[in-house]
Amino acid sequence: MTTGRLYGVGLGPGDPSLMTVRAVDVIRSADVIAYHCARHGRSIARSIAAAHIRPEQIEERLMYPVTTETTDHPGGYRGALDDFYAESAELLAAHLDAGRTVAVLAEGDPLFYGSYMHMHKRLADRYPAEVIPGVTSVSAAAARIGRPLVEGEEVLTILPGTLPEEELAARLAATDAAAVMKLGRTFPAVRRALGTAGRLADAHYVERATMDAERLGMLADVDPDSVPYFAVAVLPSRIDERPAPSQAEGEVVVVGLGPAGPMWLTAEARSALAEADELVGYTTYMDRVPVRPGQLRHASDNRVEAERAEFALDLARRGRRVAVVSSGDPGVFAMATAVLEAASAEPYLDVRVRVVPGITAAQSAAALAGAPLGHDYAVVSLSDRLKPWTVIEERLRATTAGDLVLALYNPASRSRREQLEQALKVLREGRPPGTPVVVARDVGGPEQAVRITTLEDLDPASVDMRCVLLVGSSQTRAVRRGDGTTVVWTPRRYPA
Incomplete structure (x- = not known):
């Protein structure tokens, strides 16, 4: 049986003149024009494409049952939407089974935070389908503020404003450039996240890019009560935007x-x-x-x-x-x-x-071995270039007397070999021979290697400056597991 063809048609950010030629051709030739809308029945997507919709075409309004997370559906907000998408897909499937071509209109790009994707996932494996890409709101926003979005080796991060505030702040701090979508009621949290990340002063605000009601400005100056859903926060490229030394606080x-x-x-x-x-x-x-x-x-x-x-x-x-x-x-x-x-x-x-702060060598080595630092521990450098050996030896004895797990930094170099041998002699006097020892070398590097040995069997010749040693306490355990690996851990509970 010959079926109709499904089209996901990207309409661009709002200005009808930014629709692609392919999008216009598909809209004009389709038998059915479908578009999502809220309960009021108005559709921004339809208004963008209005000049190309013919009176004789069938129109299907896919009306959302909810627009906020307040619902009495037994499956909650997500359950209500899943049922809606399933019902909408079957409505379109009936047209496709009848041999009609169906064009689903989508603002921006159909597969970029768009509703069309929910139809595509439910229908594209059953019917011929084609996606017509469109200009995204992010591209339009960058064009409207007239700033490069990303340049050279910079990284662009696209974020939904619905993420938890702390997650937003972490991602904004870690990236070069960013766009935050879905503002509206999320705007206050997005603004706080930008402030936490130290990026608020650089953030631009773009509302309804390319539309008649477009609004541009710096995000810090925007009234939160005036922000609609169709607004974007933009952190453009950082290149060439550094203040001159006389203007900056060093x-x-x-x-x-x-x-x-x-x-x-x-x-x-x-x-x-x-x-x-x-x-x-x-x-x-x-x-x-x-x-x-x-x-x-x-x-x-x-x-x-x-x-x-x-x-x-x-x-x-x-x-x-x-x-x-x-x-x-x-x-x-x-x-x-x-x-x-x-x-x-x-x-x-x-x-x-x-x-x-950064992740320490001791922390990373411990994670690779298991959890040897699970209880109290001490960190000692074996380098005697900045402190006398007598101090180092005194501290090694103190950690043994206190039964602390011990992380040893700078254990040995080509010119410092005897310090590790002396340290092992001190430790062996007060700790059992079978005390687990983790030897971690080049952690995170191409030559990363982690060995589990004992205080008795540790060979000083196998240790260099790229190593960190973790020496267990009396409670530290090395256990061989069912998959053949050995894990080292120190229990959090200490015997009375």
Whole structure:
């Protein structure tokens, strides 16, 4: 049996002149014109296409049973909509079975937050179907404010305003450019999320783009009570939009990159890196940060922390926004201390400094092994370049006396081999030979490896500076599971 053909027709953002030639041809030739509408029966989609609809065409109004989440349907709001979409699809199926072509009108693009997609999912596997793309409201909004949406290597994020506020803030902070859809009653939460993400001042507001009632402005200036559903918040490209040094308030942000690449970066860290005018850091860590047009990068050797800190503070005094990058968490054996030490004296006392945390090497190593840090633990660096060995040894004995799980940083290097051997000697005096030890190397990197051994069997020769050691307490367990893997965990409950 020959059936009709289903079309999802994108109408663009509102101006009828922005409809594609293909969309106009399909609308004019279809037997049935279908469109979604609220209970009042009016349809923005139909008004856009009105000039091309013929009197003899069949029109099907697909009227939503609800427009808010208030309903007495036994399945709730989602259940009411599912039933509506199923009934609407069968209504269109009857026309298709009769051999009629059906054009379902959709504002913007049919598969971009549109109602047509619910028809497509229910009918496209049963009938021939074609989607006619349309100009999205996001593209129209960017065109109307006259700003590049994304450029070069920037990332664009499209978000529904219905997301939880904290989720919105995290995603807005982590991206370069963004568009937030479905405003209306969500506007106050979206505005707060932009403020939390530090992006409110850059946000544009576009209402009914390309329509007669279009309204443009900066989002911070918009009255929340005046915002309709058909409005978009836009964060355009950041490139070329940085204020001149004389206009900016300088600051230093010490940013924790986590133990490895982009997967370990927090949303706050991504935002701080993107907002910076200049980056300062150890060459190896700087290589982890994407190159952005307009940003200046100052890489240096790992042994000049004090000089690096003062250099960053001097840049900030000249009005620059500076990100000092640091591996792991910047406050754990890293750059935050160096920057704050310098900033606690003249001439830097008035320079704004803040610290953005990162995932520590100990945390990431523990997660790969299981949960060895599940109870109280201590963190000790075995490097004796900044403190005497006698202090390190005293702290190792104290952690053993306190029965703490121990995370050992900087365990060994090519020039420092005997420190680890001495540390193991101290630990073996007070901890059982079978104490589990996690050796995590190059966490998050291409040579990542995690070994589970014991204090007795740990070979110092297998450890270098790219390793972190987690030494268990008396309660730490290493258990071989049914899939052949071994997990290490320390119970949260300690024996009385």
